[in-house]
Amino acid sequence: MFADIDSANFNIDVCDIRKKITNKTKAILLVHIFGMPADMKEIRELADEFGIPVIEDACQAIGSEYHGKKAGALGNIGCFSFYPTKNLGAFGDGGMLTTDDDNLAEICRALKGHAAGKNGAKAYAALYHQDIPELKDMRSVSEGNLYDPCKYYNYFIGGNSRLDSMQAAVLLVKLKYLDIYNAKRGMIAERYSKELKGLPIDVPNTATDDRKSCWHQYAILCNKKEELIQYLQKNGIGAGTFYPVPLHLQKAFKQLKYAEGDLPVAEKVCRKSVCLPIFPELTEEEQEYIICTIKHFFE
Ligand SMILES: Cc1ncc(COP(=O)(O)O)c(C=O)c1O
Structure with a gap:
């Protein structure tokens, strides 16, 4: 089941989650969209209930904070992407899961590598509360074992989601700069919101005391979305729309039989959202040019 979003910050609407929960609901899966943390306190309370x-x-929320705690450390498990366009982007694909649940961590470690070897054995032990005899004899080959006792065994069906070492090396270097990069994005967002106020558009609230966005995207709502994007593109500004089609109307979910009008806020945001360029290297002159071009459009 999909829940609608809140028009204030485009995140999942907690009241709508409550309406959608049934005895079949297995988990609440939320997105901190565009980097702005969702209402985690209320969501956690609902989940506990x-x-x-x-x-x-x-x-989209690496480095974002909610009441001083990082996104990804607010639920049972956090999912991150290191796709090159992300705030912490690799040189290719990559990702990460975070959890403070040791058993869940064992299971995830196993799943990423075909649930084979020591990781698979430990996850099996955690999942089925069983002793795995081969885990008790972890002598290496040089210490007398003929072969690694777990290595060529698969304990359940996993997949290959290993983070490539080359990507990890790139990420380790870039990680040191993440806070600086995010702070620069924050300054650009503040400037946009300050200078675009008063135009016939909705701009994001940057003065959020209880949470801090990493500003993966800066999205405004505009009734003339297509005209504005065309105008900006014609003037050499790479504006885009995230996202043109809401999840419940994607073909991939047609079996769920949603129709237009079912999640009106998500549909409205998809109809109106325009994402402005935001990245740490965007110069002050470029920001000025973008702001002036938007003002010209409305003149
Ligand atoms: C919110 C969100 N979730 C999931 C993904 C998927 O990440 P990946 O492409 O690394 O699997 C993305 C990437 O675009 C995303 O923005």
């Missing part, structure tokens, strides 16, 4: 876990899609 129904005894279900919370999965954070923090792919």
